Amino acid sequence: MDGRDLKKLALFRLPVGTIAGIRVTVHWTLFLAALALLGMFHANPRFGMILVLIVFGSIFLHEMGHCFGARHVGGRANEVILWPLGGLAPLEVEVRPWPLFFATIMGPAVNVVLALVGIALLLAMGGSVSWLLSPPIEVASSLALQVAWALAFINLVLAFFNLIPAFPLDGGRIFHTALWPRFGFERALKIAIVLGYVCAGGFVVYGLWTRDLLLVAVGAFVAFGAYQERKALQQGHMLGQQERSPWAESLPYYDPEPQREPRKPGVIARWREERQRKRDAEQAARKAAMRERLDEVLKKVSEVGGVNNLSPEERRFLEEASAELRKERSN
Incomplete structure (x- = not known):
């Protein structure tokens, strides 16, 4: 098996179907992950099957949330890929903070809604929110309670994990779009990448301290995502599909000539602008009246035969108006 065969194997995905014009495929390693999860609960295979279905079902709905969020802001989303570390949904969204933020936040928003549904079902069946941290024996004995508990717990974990402000997680993209209006696209992305490395280091150190290899793996995954973002930024363009690794979240966007958007004026600045606008309007009205x-005074001068026949107030006005007009011309 040469390098090309290995690459084909790494990229191999099984088509599942098409939903609302979105092609759904499953990476072959997902089945290995499902078997591993079932093996962890070999003593309770029913509960293991519930976990598998809810975990990957919730991930699928999470990615569909991204797709429909992208479409809502005028973007395109045509594919969802499920794989062991979650899902991928390559999006084509206008490179501006709001469209990117909305398309990104819709994924965790779906998990929050599913978690609330699970909690509501749990409470309706006589359960308690405290069961999410320490499920009692009732959960193990009831299929309905198992489904409700798993739906609530898994989606809370997915929402919390995805909102961690580190690439390639949704939280990293949300953090980037939050900084973008103030710092500009590129500088905001650099700050988000640095924070991603910090979070990755925290996962690895804490995982080694507690001997939790899963946290170490998560830290490595986050570090790789931050590295991919930095690489795309240095190259100055988004990586092509043929270069994108199936093991990383799809790289989002890169504006080769980022334009820093103007900051919205604050309360004091708006007050000053309004006050200046009123002053300008008053000055324009005064000049128009003058x-x-x-014109009336000059017409009278021509009718009465000279300035000497004007009243003292009219002569004073004529002198002041003439001086002001000379001042305007000199400026």
């Missing part, structure tokens, strides 16, 4: 009065 010119109208000046």
Whole structure:
């Protein structure tokens, strides 16, 4: 088996079907992950099957949330890929903070809704929210309680995990879009990448301290995602599909000539602008009234035969208006 065969094997996915124009495929390693999860609960295979279905079902709905979020803001989403570490949904969204934020936040939002549904079912069947941390024996003996508990617990974990502000997780993208209006696309992305490395280091150190290899693996995954983002930023463009690794979240976006969006004025700045606008309007109205009065006085001068026949107030006005007009011309 040469390198090309290995690459084909690494990228091999099974088509599942198409939903709302979105092609759903499953990476072959997902079945290995499902078998491993079932093996962890070999003493209770029914509960293991419930976990498998709810875990990957929730991940699928999470990715569909991204797809429909992207479509809502005018973007495109045509594929969802399920694999052991979650799902991938390559999106084509306008490179602006709001569209990217909305398409990203819709994934965790789906998990929050599913968790609330699970909690509501748990409470309706006489359960308690405290069961999410320490499920009692009632959960093990009731299929309905197992489903409700798993739906609530798994989706809370997925929502919390995805909102960690580190690439390639949704939280990293949300953090980037939050900084973007203030710091610009590129600088905000660099800050988010650094935070991703910090989070990855925290996962690895804590995982080694507690001898939790899963946390170490998560830290490595987050570090790899931050590295991919930094690599895309250095290259100055988004990696092509043929270069994208199936083991990392799809890289989002890169604007080769990022334009820093103007900051919205604050309360004081808006007050100053409004005050200046009123001053300008008052000055324009005063000048218009002065010119109208000046026309009347000049007309009177021509009718009465000279300035000497004007009243003292009219002569004073004529002098002041003439001085102001000379000042305007000199400026």
